[in-house]
Amino acid sequence: MMYLSFPFIKGELILMVPHRIMFWQIENVWVFYLLVIIAVGIFAAGVAAHLRVWGAVRRKNSGIPAIRFSKGALKRAVLDSLLGRRVLRGETSAGMMHLLLFWGFFILFIGTALLAIHDYLFPFLTGRTYLIYSLVLEAGGIMLLAGVFWALVRRYIQRIDRLERRLEDALVPVWILLAGLSGFMVEGLRLAYQQPPWHGWSFAGAWIAPAISSTAAMTLYPYFWWGHAVFSLCFIAAVPYTKLFHILGAPVSIYAQGAAAPSVLDMDRVEAGAGEFGPVDSIFFDACMRCGRCVSACPSEGAGEPFSPREFVQAMRRLLWEAHFLLGDIRFLSRGKADQVDDKFWYCTTCRACLEVCPVYGAAFEAVLKNRISAVEEGTHIPKLMNQTLEKVFKYDNPWESSKTNRGAWAEGMELVDLSNGSDSRNLCYFVGCTTSFDDTARGIAVSFSRILQKAGVDFGILGKKEPCCGDIARRVGELGLFLEQTDKCRDLFDRYGITEVVTSSPHCFHTFRHEYPEAGFNARHYTQVLFELLTNGKLRFKNGMTAPVTFHDPCYLGRYNGIYDEPRKLIRSIPGLSLVEMNHHGADSLCCGGGGGRMWQDLEGGDPQMSEIRIREAEITGARILVTACPLCRIMLEDARKATGLNETLQVMDLNELVLQHLEEKNG
Numbered sequence: 001m002m003y004l005s006f007p008f009i010k011g012e013l014i015l016m017v018p019h020r021i022m023f024w025q026i027e028n029v030w031v032f033y034l035l036v037i038i039a040v041g042i043f044a045a046g047v048a049a050h051l052r053v054w055g056a057v058r059r060k061n062s063g064i065p066a067i068r069f070s071k072g073a074l075k076r077a078v079l080d081s082l083l084g085r086r087v088l089r090g091e092t093s094a095g096m097m098h099l100l101l102f103w104g105f106f107i108l109f110i111g112t113a114l115l116a117i118h119d120y121l122f123p124f125l126t127g128r129t130y131l132i133y134s135l136v137l138e139a140g141g142i143m144l145l146a147g148v149f150w151a152l153v154r155r156y157i158q159r160i161d162r163l164e165r166r167l168e169d170a171l172v173p174v175w176i177l178l179a180g181l182s183g184f185m186v187e188g189l190r191l192a193y194q195q196p197p198w199h200g201w202s203f204a205g206a207w208i209a210p211a212i213s214s215t216a217a218m219t220l221y222p223y224f225w226w227g228h229a230v231f232s233l234c235f236i237a238a239v240p241y242t243k244l245f246h247i248l249g250a251p252v253s254i255y256a257q258g259a260a261a262p263s264v265l266d267m268d269r270v271e272a273g274a275g276e277f278g279p280v281d282s283i284f285f286d287a288c289m290r291c292g293r294c295v296s297a298c299p300s301e302g303a304g305e306p307f308s309p310r311e312f313v314q315a316m317r318r319l320l321w322e323a324h325f326l327l328g329d330i331r332f333l334s335r336g337k338a339d340q341v342d343d344k345f346w347y348c349t350t351c352r353a354c355l356e357v358c359p360v361y362g363a364a365f366e367a368v369l370k371n372r373i374s375a376v377e378e379g380t381h382i383p384k385l386m387n388q389t390l391e392k393v394f395k396y397d398n399p400w401e402s403s404k405t406n407r408g409a410w411a412e413g414m415e416l417v418d419l420s421n422g423s424d425s426r427n428l429c430y431f432v433g434c435t436t437s438f439d440d441t442a443r444g445i446a447v448s449f450s451r452i453l454q455k456a457g458v459d460f461g462i463l464g465k466k467e468p469c470c471g472d473i474a475r476r477v478g479e480l481g482l483f484l485e486q487t488d489k490c491r492d493l494f495d496r497y498g499i500t501e502v503v504t505s506s507p508h509c510f511h512t513f514r515h516e517y518p519e520a521g522f523n524a525r526h527y528t529q530v531l532f533e534l535l536t537n538g539k540l541r542f543k544n545g546m547t548a549p550v551t552f553h554d555p556c557y558l559g560r561y562n563g564i565y566d567e568p569r570k571l572i573r574s575i576p577g578l579s580l581v582e583m584n585h586h587g588a589d590s591l592c593c594g595g596g597g598g599r600m601w602q603d604l605e606g607g608d609p610q611m612s613e614i615r616i617r618e619a620e621i622t623g624a625r626i627l628v629t630a631c632p633l634c635r636i637m638l639e640d641a642r643k644a645t646g647l648n649e650t651l652q653v654m655d656l657n658e659l660v661l662q663h664l665e666e667k668n669g
Contacts, residue, residue, distance in 0.1 A: 046240025073258030104144025162292030303607030
C-alpha cells in the first residue's frame with residue numbers, strides 16, 4: 001500500500017499527515033488472514049445452522065402463516081435496535097447499559113469495516129478524516145467497556161434478581177472486556193513508540209502511552225496485537241454458538257413478530273397442526289437473551305409457582321434444535337438435553353405480561369398455548385379437573401354446573417326481555433357469560449349492569465337459558481375442536497335472532513368475540529365501553545355519596561389484550577366523593593389475579609402466597625377502601641383473597657357495575 005511521502009525524525013518514520021500504518025511491526029500477516037477466514041467460516045456455519053432450523057420448522061408446518069414483508073415491521077425493528085426503545089421501557093438502567101453495549105459494538109464494527117475498505121479498496125482514512133475516525137472509535141470503545149462493566153456490576157455486585165449467573169453469563173462479558181482492553185493497550189503501545197503529533201485524538205490510547213517506554217512498546221506491541229486479534233476473531237466466531245446470537249437474532253425476531261400474517265383459526269387450521277411451532281416461534285426462541293424480564297413480570301413465578309417463562313422458552317428452543325438439527329443444540333456454553341415437558345405450563349395464566357416487557361416482542365404465553373393444544377390432542381399432562389371442565393362445556397354449555405337450567409336464574413323478577421323468544425327486537429344483546437351466570441359472587445355483576453341499562457333507558461335483551469358458552473375456556477386450554485363448536489353455536493344463535501350488537505360482562509368473552517371469531521358478523525363490546533358511552537351521552541348521572549379512596553385492578557384481557565385502561569378510570573373519577581389511587585402495578589403493568597388461562601378450573605396447587613393475595617395486599621398498601629375491577633374472574637379471585645388475608649373490615653371488593661349502580665341518581669336517564 002502506498003503512503004504519502006514523509007520526513008525522517010530521529011531515525012524513525014513519522015508521517016506528518018495523520019494516518020495509521022497497517023500491520024506495523026507485524027510479521028507473517030498471512031497467518032492473520034488465515035485466522036480471519038477460519039473465524040468467518042465458523043461464524044457463517046453457525047448462522048447457516050440457525051437458518052436451517054428455521055427453514056425446517058417452516059417446511060414442517062407449512063400451514064402456519066408466512067412472514068410477510070412489512071414496512072411497519074421493518075421500521076419497528078430498526079428503531080428498536082438502534083434506539084433501544086423496548087429495553088429502555090420500564091427499566092432505564094438496563095436500557096442505558098444495553099445502548100452502551102450496542103452502540104459501542106456497532107461503532108467498532110463499522111470502524112473495522114471502514115479500515116478494511118481503506119486498506120484493500122481505496123485509501124481515505126488520512127488527514128482530518130482519520131482524526132475524526134480515531135475520535136469516534138475511541139468513543140465507541142469506551143462505550144463498549146462502560147457497558148460491559150455496568151453489566152457485570154448489575155449481575156454480580158447489585159445481583160439483580162432476574163439475572164442468571166451461569167458460566168456463560170460471566171465468560172461472555174469478560175471475553176468482550178478483554179478484547180476491548182487489549183485493543184486500547186495495542187493502541188497505547190503504538191502511540192508510546194510512534195508519538196505522532198495527533199495522538200490526542202486517540203485519547204484512550206494517549207492516556208496509556210505515557211506509562212510505557214519506547215523500548216518496551218516496541219517489544220510488547222506484536223504480542224498484544226496478536227492477542228487482541230485472536231480475542232476479537234474468536235468473539236466473531238463464537239457469536240452463533242452462544243447467547244451472543246442475540247445480536248443477530250433480536251432484530252430478526254422484532255421484525256418477524258410484526259410481519260407475520262395474522263392467524264385465522266378454522267377447522268383446516270386445526271387439522272394443519274395449530275399446536276406446532278412456526279418459524280416466528282423458532283426465531284424468538286433463538287433471539288431470547290435470557291434477560292429475565294418475563295420472569296419479573298410473570299405472576300406465576302412471582303407467587304413461587306413452578307412455571308418460569310424463561311425456562312419454558314429455553315426448553316422449547318432445545319426441543320426444536322434436537323428435532324431439526326443433526327448435532328442438536330449448538331450453543332456449547334449452555335448445551336444440554338431438552339427439559340422434559342410436564343404439566344408446569346398449565347400454571348401460566350396467559351396474562352400477556354411477558355409480551356409486554358420482552359425486548360424482542362416474544363410471547364411466551366402463545367408458545368404455552370401451542371403446548372396445551374398438543375397436550376390436549378395427545379391426551380397427556382392434562383389436569384384432571386380441566387378434563388371434567390371441558391366435558392361440562394361440551395355437554396352443558398358452561399364450565400360450572402352439570403345443568404343448563406340455572407343459566408338465567410340471576411334475572412328472575414327483573415322483567416328482562418329474552419331475545420331467544422323471538423318476539424321482540426332489541427338494539428343490544430347482553431351476553432352474560434358462564435361465570436357471571438352461575439357463580440354466586442359474580443351474579444351481582446349481571447344484576448347491576450342490567451339495572452344500569454334499565455335506568456339509562458337502553459333497549460336491550462338477553463338470551464336466557466339458550467345462551468351458550470363463547471368457548472373462551474376451551475381456547476385458553478387448547479381444546480380447539482370444542483372451541484370451534486362453541487363459535488358455531490354462538491354465531492348461529494346470533495344469526496337466528498338477528499343480533500348484531502353484543503355487550504359482555506367478561507373481558508374474556510369480549511376478547512374471544514372480538515379477536516378470535518373469524519368473520520363474526522356482529523360487533524362486540526365490553527360493558528365498560530357501553531357505560532362510558534352512556535356517561536359521555538349524559539345518560540348516567542351520579543349523586544353525591546360517601547368520600548372514599550378507590551383503586552382499580554386492570555383485568556388482563558381488558559387491559560393488556562385490548563388496551564382498555566381509560567374508560568373504567570374515567571367512570572370512577574366521574575363519581576362525586578371518590579378519589580382514584582393507583583396501585584404500584586397498574587395499567588399495562590398490572591398484576592394478574594390468577595384466574596385467567598383456565599386457572600379457575602384447574603386443580604393445580606398455587607403458590608404461597610397466591611397471586612390474588614399478592615394483588616390484594618398491593619391494593620391494601622394504597623389505603624383504598626374499595627378495590628374495583630371489571631371482570632367476573634377477577635371479582636371472584638380478589639374477593640376470596642380478601643377473606644383469606646383478613647381484610648374484610650378494611651377493604652371492599654366491587655365490580656365497576658356495582659359501584660356505578662350504587663351511586664346512580666334515582667331519576668337517572
